[in-house]
Amino acid sequence: ETGVTQSPTHLIKTRGQQVTLRCSSQSGHNTVSWYQQALGQGPQFIFQYYREEENGRGNFPPRFSGLQFPNYSSELNVNALELDDSALYLCASSLEWGTGPPNYGYTFGSGTRLTVV
Amino acid sequence: GESVGLHLPTLSVQEGDNSIINCAYSNSASDYFIWYKQESGKGPQFIIDIRSNMDKRQGQRVTVLLNKTVKHLSLQIAATQPGDSAVYFCAENIKREYGNKLVFGAGTILRVKS
Numbered sequence: 299e300t301g302v303t304q305s306p307t308h309l310i311k312t313r314g315q316q317v318t319l320r321c322s323s324q325s326g327h328n329t330v331s332w333y334q335q336a337l338g339q340g341p342q343f344i345f346q347y348y349r350e351e352e353n354g355r356g357n358f359p360p361r362f363s364g365l366q367f368p369n370y371s372s373e374l375n376v377n378a379l380e381l382d383d384s385a386l387y388l389c390a391s392s393l394e395w396g397t398g399p400p401n402y403g404y405t406f407g408s409g410t411r412l413t414v415v
Numbered sequence: 416g417e418s419v420g421l422h423l424p425t426l427s428v429q430e431g432d433n434s435i436i437n438c439a440y441s442n443s444a445s446d447y448f449i450w451y452k453q454e455s456g457k458g459p460q461f462i463i464d465i466r467s468n469m470d471k472r473q474g475q476r477v478t479v480l481l482n483k484t485v486k487h488l489s490l491q492i493a494a495t496q497p498g499d500s501a502v503y504f505c506a507e508n509i510k511r512e513y514g515n516k517l518v519f520g521a522g523t524i525l526r527v528k529s
Binding site: 302331333343390394403404411 | 447449461
């Protein structure tokens with residue numbers, strides 16, 4: 299059984315640029331959630347993808363967008379990067395059925411460290 | 416608003432002692448709570464979880480207690496080891512119309528002294 303893998307591990311971008319982060323979900327999981335973790339803080343929910351559709355969003359602007367593919371992997375895209383977007387971006391996969399908490403919880407990847415200069 | 420907070424930002428314990436990390440949550444409708452351990456440069460690692468219909472759950476060296484009356488969650492680590500040094504987060508699972516999301520606290524740093 300493979301865990302959640304994220305790529306790249308580190309990334310440096312210039313303000314105003316666009317970035318795409320990738321996540322492969324754990325085998326058997328059908329849902330991917332993305333979180334932003336600023337230094338010294340807990341992760342903040344960005345959005346969730348289920349059945350290739352966005353399934354809820356946190357307090358993030360539209361320049362944060364995503365995709366989920368038929369194999370349940372996912373991408374997070376951020377346009378017009380700002381300095382405050384510098385953070386660790388975490389992907390978590392889970393098995394959800396639409397009701398109740400996810401079966402067997404969430405599995406997190408190691409994250410992508412994005413630095414915007 | 417939604418929030419999961421922690422009482423102590425840093426906890427220092429002697430190796431072999433027991434550790435207790437506390438957490439307060441705000442959403443009465445939360446159905447599931449999780450403790451995560453995060454080491455430097457890594458993603459959150461699952462430690463133990465508990466559903467809202469339970470008061471206590473035990474794992475290997477860890478116990479989670481849930482007090483729904485006062486909306487309080489705690490993590491107890493028995494015989495704390497140097498490898499337990501990390502940041503610990505409690506997280507509250509919030510069920511939305513479609514799917515779930517986690518609300519995390521700011522974290523507690525656990526330092527284990529040898």
